Amino acid sequence: MTAPVHEYIPETTKPFLQEVMERSGQMLTACYQCRRCAAGCTVGDETGCFTPNLLIRTVVLGDRETALNNELVWKCVSCYTCGVRCPNDIQTARITETLKKMAKERHAQPLQPKVAHFHDAFVESSIRWGRVNEMEFMGFYELKNALQEAKVNNYEAIVDELKEQAKLGLAMFKLGRMHFGFQMAKGRKEVKALYKKAKRKRAASSDANA
Amino acid sequence: MEIAYYPGCSLQQSSALYDVQSRRIFEELGVRLMEIEDWSCCGATSAGKVDDFLAVALPARNIGIAEDAGFTEMVIPCSACYSRTLVAQQRMADDTRLKEDINEEIGKKVRGNLKISSILESLLPIVTAKDFKPKVKRQFRELKPVCYYGCMLTRFPYTVPVPDRVENPRGMEQVLDALGIKALDWNYKTYCCGASAAVNDNQTSLSLMSRIMKDAVARGANCFVVTCPMCQMNMDAHQNAFCEKNDIEARLPVYFITELLGAAMGIAPEELQLDRHFIDGAQLLKESEKDERKEK
Incomplete structure (x- = not known):
């Protein structure tokens, strides 16, 4: 006898759906697959037809592996078009944002590592100084990319990436759109305190889910 | 007239021209943009992808600063800063525990009576008035x-x-x-x-x-x-x-x-x-x- 494609395993299926719904604040079970989100999806052509409705279905079916690592989660640009068109008010971009965080917590290798590096580098820079310094943050972002590529000895990719960024940087410099003064907020202590609280909250909720 | 102004990181750097233009045209229109003191980054779209609490907490600090200075309206020309700040304000209004949690960590507390405006919201009443022509x-x-x-x-x-x-x-x-x-x-x-x-x-x-x-x-x-x-x-x-x-x-x-x-x-x-x-x-x-x- 062949095994069913989707076996119901209460211990894993239910908690996964529950966790995604709670953290994203979205009522995934309300989806009736009308595909208005799919029709409006900005990156629909870029995700190999893995549209928001399919992502919702994947989560509802408890398929954690597919849900955490697919083109949509990592290519979603958070344009929120799917959400404003959903007849059931499901904001799927909140789901992709939630799944990005869950993938990181499981130390899963993201399908598009640069996307994760970008957001991490941005937030780290804003916490460090209270304000984001574009050049410093881009430096850390490229460093994260380079370390990743160096792990697999892909030095050509590092050189190509740096060449591209240098080209844009030079053009920006010529137009006076590069800023050399350093930005910071005196109140960055408060920003750091908020960051620490966020970390404590994350730790507490992962203990609760464990 | 004076209103609070949140430039955000981008308007201090690669889009500094937008900051220069905004201040200049509002001055020409008889409105003084008052940059709020010691503001910090709103977290932009990245914070929401890294941590949900931070995504609200980062813009909250700036709302607190503007409210503490007695402003009733704050204009935010950058769409990302505007969106994040407006969402943070609404989330705190809907969840007082979240608001208190954030207020514990910041000096200038969020109360919740600040009007957060996009640049269009601030411009429209002025340019559609009769004396603009x-x-x-x-x-x-x-x-x-x-x-x-x-x-x-x-x-x-x-x-x-x-x-x-x-x-x-x-x-x-x-x-x-x-x-x-x-x-x-x-x-x-x-x-x-x-x-x-x-x-x-x-x-x-x-x-x-x-x-x-x-x-x-x-x-x-x-x-x-x-x-x-x-x-x-x-x-x-x-x-x-x-x-x-x-x-x-x-x-x-x-x-x-x-x-x-x-x-x-x-x-x-x-x-x-x-x-x-x-x-x-x-x-x-x-x-x-x-x-x-x-x-x-």
Whole structure:
């Protein structure tokens, strides 16, 4: 006898759906697959037809592996078009944002590592100084990319990436759109305190889910 | 009149021209933008992808600063900062425990009576008032702009009161109307340029931007008008790349709404830093005025 494609395993299926719904604040079970989100999806052509409705279905079916690592989660640009068109008010971009965080917590290798590096580098820079310094943050972002590529000895990719960024940087410099003064907020202590609280909250909720 | 002003990181750096223009045109319109003291980064779209508490807490600090200084309205020209701050305010209003949690860590507490305005919300009542007309000194009737709103002015990750139509906003067209400029109708008003994807997923972003460009060209537009510094940077800095890749010949300047407002009120191009565009915008403005003189 062949095994069913989707076996119901209460211990894993239910908690996964529950966790995604709670953290994203979205009522995934309300989806009736009308595909208005799919029709409006900005990156629909870029995700190999893995549209928001399919992502919702994947989560509802408890398929954690597919849900955490697919083109949509990592290519979603958070344009929120799917959400404003959903007849059931499901904001799927909140789901992709939630799944990005869950993938990181499981130390899963993201399908598009640069996307994760970008957001991490941005937030780290804003916490460090209270304000984001574009050049410093881009430096850390490229460093994260380079370390990743160096792990697999892909030095050509590092050189190509740096060449591209240098080209844009030079053009920006010529137009006076590069800023050399350093930005910071005196109140960055408060920003750091908020960051620490966020970390404590994350730790507490992962203990609760464990 | 004085209102609170939150420039945000981008307006202090790569889009500093937008900061310069905003301060200048509001001054010309009789409004003083008061930059709030020691503001910090709003977390932009990245914070929401890294931590949910931070995504609310980072903009909350700035709301607290503005409220503590006694302001009742704060204008935020950057669409990302505007969106994040408005959402943070609404989330704290709906969840007092979250608000208290954040207030414990910050000196200037959030109360929740600040009106957070996009640049269009602040501009519209002024430019549609009767006494605005005499301020318009130059006419650019040859300009055929398409107004490009992008994502963050009308679509939010959380339910907030949206000040314009979600799928077909009209705010920028109304401002241009007041300047005697007729914007063209088109399909890609609220389409996404990819935002940070231009950096971290370049090919996807170039493909999105080329679609926006193609519709603008097909409609006969000769420029874009935007309010979002990220849309401006992307459509401007990457235009040669996505046009070459997609065999598009035309090149269209990408103006901030503040540039056209300033130019129409007779502020000099140098003062508006009009020379800081990747795709030249000064020439087109000059030409549209030349044509006018010929007509006379």
